[in-house]
Amino acid sequence: MLRIDLRLRYPRDMPSTEPPPTRPLRRDAERNLQRIHAAARELFAERGFAVTLDDIAARAEVGVGTVYRRYPDKHALIDLLFEERMAQIVALFDAGLADPDPWRGLVSALEESLAPMVQDRGLWELMMSGDHGGDGVERGRVQLAPRMEQLVRRAQAAGAVRVDLEPSDLPLTLLALGALINATRDVAPDVWRRHLQLGLDGLRPDRRKPTPLPHEALTIDELGRAMRGSHHA
Amino acid sequence: MLRIDLRLRYPRDMPSTEPPPTRPLRRDAERNLQRIHAAARELFAERGFAVTLDDIAARAEVGVGTVYRRYPDKHALIDLLFEERMAQIVALFDAGLADPDPWRGLVSALEESLAPMVQDRGLWELMMSGDHGGDGVERGRVQLAPRMEQLVRRAQAAGAVRVDLEPSDLPLTLLALGALINATRDVAPDVWRRHLQLGLDGLRPDRRKPTPLPHEALTIDELGRAMRGSHHA
DNA sequence: CTGAAACGGAGTCAGCTTCTCCGGTTGATA
């Protein structure tokens, strides 16, 4: 399925080697494009990447043809919409790195990069299963790794994190917490914070007493509903 | 899709109110039934419950009709094959409860109930997403909950586990680790033990130093492969 | 007003799984 990268954005002011800036879209075309973007954002957030381009067209109140005219496939659309999201997350890690307190920086980066996944199933799938998105998203993913590593190393140097923790352990921890988020998002959208704290308490070199846990635990009933949901992707 | 529970096992010696013990299957029928079971077990383990009854028939070297004659749908087959597996896991928790050392009992129950999921994708799906299997499996799931609770309470009473941990936290932790297992099974089938330990260190009330981590961390390359795999269900 | 640009959405295609049907084969029984 040949993929062509045709993002129809406004010409950016950069030294383009490209053909002359295609003249702006007709007004109706521009309006529809925005509608498609909005619809796609909503649907990806609600239902993940399993949605159909047909679904998106319906939500945008636009014909399928119109969507296919702009985007040869879902990948292009995903890549366009999520490149920015990825950049935001990278920025979060930079902010963590900038925090004078290495531990606090680590914790806040984790917290704030996990939080948006509760609202956005698409973002979750993007982070968890690697085979979505295109170059733009991939670029973000690549930038993330060294930042995580640095965050860990700096915290270790400060004595805030156990020394036997390796950088690759962090992404795996995030993956595990991501699964937890996915299972509980509809039942108790904040329990993941409790489990993040539990996990963090395992990362410290030593500890006198348990760090207080945020958020109540799931009730038995909530737990049942969380486990019964069908957690795909 | 009406589900009929027709397990064609040998008549059990129990005070049956049922019609007279259906006479044994013809020899070829019996042979095929065994083949189907074996094939199903293999395929569920390798590829999860997404496999088709047609796939199973092919692996069993039997016609599709033969499979459908025995099992109206996949559920019946899954339930039959996994009822026993569930019982084993319940037994594992009982064993943990029988351990004089509450902490060791807890740890070993977790370890040993997680371990088989590395080999058996089906078992993993069964534990993680609730909507597979039938009554037999469900019965197992129901028995599990109180045992987990007791395991936690007992360890807390002994001062081995932080007191703010609630029983519902345990299944969620298992769920998270399950996701980790699923992502890493093909790349490094044992890293999950490392992360279990990390998690366990978070459950203790206090701790002088980190418990040594079993197994090496993932290399960057392994991590990449783990995250790139498509982790379904 | 006119034609190029863009739209819409019914309809075609392709892939997949489920499940049936019945001519042919096999095993139990005498």
Place this chain on the structure above:
DNA sequence: TATCAACCGGAGAAGCTGACTCCGTTTCAG
């Protein structure tokens, strides 16, 4: 070793779902 009920096999019918196209119609720009 003959008989027939039980059982097998697997082509293919039927149903679904999602991807994508095509062309008559509408809309905008100048």
